[in-house]
Amino acid sequence: MTQDEAILLLEYVAAACPAQRIGEHTPDVWGELFAPYALDEARTAVLVVARQQPFVAPADVITEIKARRAERIELANVVYDGDPLETGAESAASVRELIRAAADGLTGPSSIRASLGAGDRLALPPGADHGPYEGRAAAVRAAIGKMPADRAPGTDPRGRACRRCEAAPGSSCIIGGRRSRDVHPVRLEDTKRTAAGLPLLDHDQEQARIKAASAAALDLARDDQEQEVEAS
Template identity: 80%
Template sequence: MTQDEAILLLEYVAAACPAQRIGEFTPDVWGELFAPYSLDDARAAVLVIARQQPFIAPADVIAEIKARREERIELAHIVYNGDPVETGAESAAARRALIKAAGDGLTGPSSIGRSLGAGDHLALPPGADHGPYEGRAAAVRAAIGTMPLSGDRSSDPRARACRRCGAAPGSSCTTGGRRRRDVHPVRLEDTQRAAAGLPLLDHDQAEARIKAASAAALAVRDEDQEQEAKAS
């Protein structure tokens, strides 16, 4: 993130949290803190946090960004068999490049499910030879551009908002303010129905019908018990 992007991020924070104090040097500090991260990831994190609390600390934003990156890496299912002729350091550099690309969202869910060898789109691009390890990582980064992205996210529950906890698309569900490793059942159900071309269920009406049926059953039971008591 550049310094100008950090200023844009703070404007976004100010719009989401009008009561938050932003001083003269706040953009400078935030620019240094968020230099390793992208503006898009930071803005998405701000949206998540602003739904939960009235003020936004840089540590909260960074924690949310890291959590989102970890989710992308987990969904990517990275498999890297490497090249028999490469060194251990080259293999480690190439794998780090893949992991970073997955965290950046460049690969799509479950899109790195195959090995990448020396002959698999890994020829060094012009000008990529920046050292024994960096060159190999640059080759892998170039190969990522030739890998098919997963354009169909209809089966990914995190690609849609959750009606249960209000989690934004791409964010994890929460319960009691704590991040869940799985998603709420209604979010999974909505995803499955949407993928099948079915309309979403109105769970509020369904819950109301269940409560009404339960109340009616209790009323019948109480009436039966009252009649039994009179008969005895």
């Protein structure tokens, strides 16, 4: 994130939390704190934190960013086939870049790997085979291909917000006070209905219907029990 992007992030924070105090040097501090992260993922994290508390602290936002990156890495199931012609340092650099690409959301929730034929090597820019291996980053990402970072709301439950726990698109549901790999049933149902071209159900109305049906079933069971007592 650049310094200008840090200013945009703070404008986003100010809009979400109008009472939060932003001083003259706040953009400088936030710029340094969020330098390793992208603006888009920071803004998404701000939205999640702002839903839970009236003020947005950098530590809370960074914690949310790291949690989402770790989740994407886990879902990507990173696998690297390797190359018998590359050195151990080159293999380590390739694996690190695969993991970084997964954390950046460049892959979907499936196994990703660098697909290399027998004896093939990653195509690196001239001079990139030595030194700190800067060129391997671009080469590995080219090998796995860049996939859309956004999840499709019609096929992936995490592509839409959850109406139960208010998890933001791209984030997992909060179940039992913790982020979970599972999603709430209403989020899954919304995804299925979207894929089928059906309108979403009114969640409150559906819950009321279920409660009413349960109450009616309970009353019926009580009536049957009372009739059995009277008959005996």
